[in-house]
Amino acid sequence: xxxxxxAPAAAGHxxxxxxxxxxxxxxxxxxxxxxxxxxxxxxxxxxxVVTTLLVLSAGKFMAVIFYFMHLRWDKVFCTILFFIGLVxxxxxxxxxxxxxxxxxxxxxxxxxxxxxxLAVA
Amino acid sequence: xxxxxxxGHIDHHHDHTTSTGIPNKKLxxxxxxxxxxxxxxxxxxxxxxxxxxPPPGNAVPTQVFNIELTSFSTFILLMSSLLMALAVNAIQRxxxxxxxxxxxxxxxxxxxxxxxxxxxxxxxxxxxxxxxSNSIFGSTFYTLTGTHGTHVAIGVLLLGMMYVRTFKxxxxxxxxxxxxxxxxxxxxFGVAFIWFVPGLIxxxxxxxxxxxxxxxxxxxxxxxxxxxxxxxxxxxxxxVEFGEKNAIDVEAIGLYxxxxxxxWIIIFTAVYLLEYL
Numbered sequence: 324x325x326x327x328x329x330a331p332a333a334a335g336h337x338x339x340x341x342x343x344x345x346x347x348x349x350x351x352x353x354x355x356x357x358x359x360x361x362x363x364x365x366x367x368x369x370x371x372v373v374t375t376l377l378v379l380s381a382g383k384f385m386a387v388i389f390y391f392m393h394l395r396w397d398k399v400f401c402t403i404l405f406f407i408g409l410v411x412x413x414x415x416x417x418x419x420x421x422x423x424x425x426x427x428x429x430x431x432x433x434x435x436x437x438x439x440x441l442a443v444a
Numbered sequence: 445x446x447x448x449x450x451x452g453h454i455d456h457h458h459d460h461t462t463s464t465g466i467p468n469k470k471l472x473x474x475x476x477x478x479x480x481x482x483x484x485x486x487x488x489x490x491x492x493x494x495x496x497x498p499p500p501g502n503a504v505p506t507q508v509f510n511i512e513l514t515s516f517s518t519f520i521l522l523m524s525s526l527l528m529a530l531a532v533n534a535i536q537r538x539x540x541x542x543x544x545x546x547x548x549x550x551x552x553x554x555x556x557x558x559x560x561x562x563x564x565x566x567x568x569x570x571x572x573x574x575x576x577s578n579s580i581f582g583s584t585f586y587t588l589t590g591t592h593g594t595h596v597a598i599g600v601l602l603l604g605m606m607y608v609r610t611f612k613x614x615x616x617x618x619x620x621x622x623x624x625x626x627x628x629x630x631x632x633f634g635v636a637f638i639w640f641v642p643g644l645i646x647x648x649x650x651x652x653x654x655x656x657x658x659x660x661x662x663x664x665x666x667x668x669x670x671x672x673x674x675x676x677x678x679x680x681x682x683x684v685e686f687g688e689k690n691a692i693d694v695e696a697i698g699l700y701x702x703x704x705x706x707x708w709i710i711i712f713t714a715v716y717l718l719e720y721l
Contacts, residue, residue: 341533349526353519359713360515363720372721380713384706391529392702393695397457398466401474408478412485416492423493433500 348390355379456536456691467692473699480595484707487591488714491584495719503581505719508572510564513645517560518712521596524553525705532698538688540610544678547607547694550701554600555633559641561593566642585715592711595704597637602697604629609690614683625677628670635667 359379362372389395394402422428431439459467494502531546565586568574574582608625612618639660647653657664 340537342530345526345529345533349522352522356515356518356522359717360511363717369721373718376713376717380709383709387525387702387706387709391525391705392699393457393532397470398464400464401466401470404471404474405478405481408481412481415482416485416489419486419489419493420496424496429497431500436500 345391348386352383352386355383454536454688454691456695469692469696470699473696477699477703480703484588484592484710487584487588488710491588491715494580494584499580501579503572503574503579505581505585505716508568508574509716509719510567511716511720513560513564514712514716517557518708520553520556520560521705521708524550524557525702527553528698528701532691532695535688535691535694540684540686543694544607544610547603547610551600551603551607551629551633552636554596554603554701555637556641558593558596558600558637560645561589561596562638563642563645565590588711588715592704592707595707599697599701599704600633600637601630602700604633606694606697609693610684610686611677611681612685613681614685621677625674628673628677632667632670632674635663635670639663640667 359376362375365372388405394405458465462468462471464471495505527546527549531543531550534540534542534546568582574585576582576586604626608622608629611625612622643651643656643660643664647656
């Protein structure tokens with residue numbers, strides 16, 4: 324396939340190397356991972372730790388997809404396509420957690436299981 | 445394929461010959477990864493449903509997990525993602541030697557991660573008596589992390605195939621040599637994550653080296669022979685057909701590898717870290 328006349332024409336030009344940038348991103352991701360591991364051992368409120376872990380994980384997730392996976396520099400349609408799957412997956416998770424979190428879905432305790440077994444027998 | 449102007453410059457991010465402006469290979473991979481999100485979403489949901497409402501008699505995760513090893517594995521997978529990004533960066537600049545080094549590095553780190561998983565599964569089954577079928581926690585945990593591990597293993601295989609492809613001669617031929625090269629890669633890295641890395645972890649945790657050698661001498665010897673053969677296969681053999689024009693292929697494999705990494709980021713938080721609160 325030949326490129327159209329409007330294609331960029333920079334003979335032998337390479338875009339600037341992102342070598343050092345990737346190293347910096349990886350170092351930040353490593354530090355964040357370390358913070359996450361230390362955080363669970365600190366005597367802090369559970370809601371605070373859970374929220375912080377979720378935020379840090381989301382941050383790492385976004386850093387990998389936008390920088391390592393190049394979404395930052397690609398056409399926005401790639402981002403839209405991936406986020407469609409992500410939103411569907413997230414919605415499915417939310418729905419499942421709510422369905423199985425309902426009282427009627429919760430597993431019986433050991434005592435209730437024994438009573439139910441005896442009732443059937 | 446990325447657009448290639450008459451002057452030789454390759455635009456690695458856009459393809460003006462497609463209606464979307466995106467190279468078709470890249471679009472395909474993003475669509476596949478979007479579907480794989482839903483696959484892992486279902487598995488993670490199942491695990492979390494049974495952790496939030498555990499049935500009686502379930503295993504206690506904090507008595508089973510080894511968070512130090514898992515944290516190390518997470519760090520290793522992050523570094524492998526870095527090496528993969530550097531491989532893509534190298535091939536986009538036409539640096540074949542650096543691309544090969546980074547691909548090998550990514551595979552090596554992926555094998556360290558897999559070896560950690562193999563050790564973890566062996567330890568959970570034999571020492572902690574948690575199997576796929578004797579508890580709900582075991583079922584959901586092994587299914588989720590085993591599926592992720594399988595994805596990593598497939599990724600290592602794809603990377604190996606890409607690495608061997610960089611040696612394809614420009615004047616054609618070399619099919620048998622490429623197959624032999626791929627076999628050597630498979631043997632070396634297979635031995636690495638099945639015997640070498642788990643064995644090394646056991647030695648770190650106190651197993652005498654002599655015991656390891658008695659148990660795994662033959663596989664380790666085969667792996668060492670495979671490793672030596674890789675030096676022979678990896679020597680320069682003249683012009684190859686792989687170059688900057690193939691950057692889209694390396695980038696596609698890179699997308700898969702990074703996806704495997706981001707899934708682990710979620711698994712590490714949801715399955716491991718949250719248990720320690």
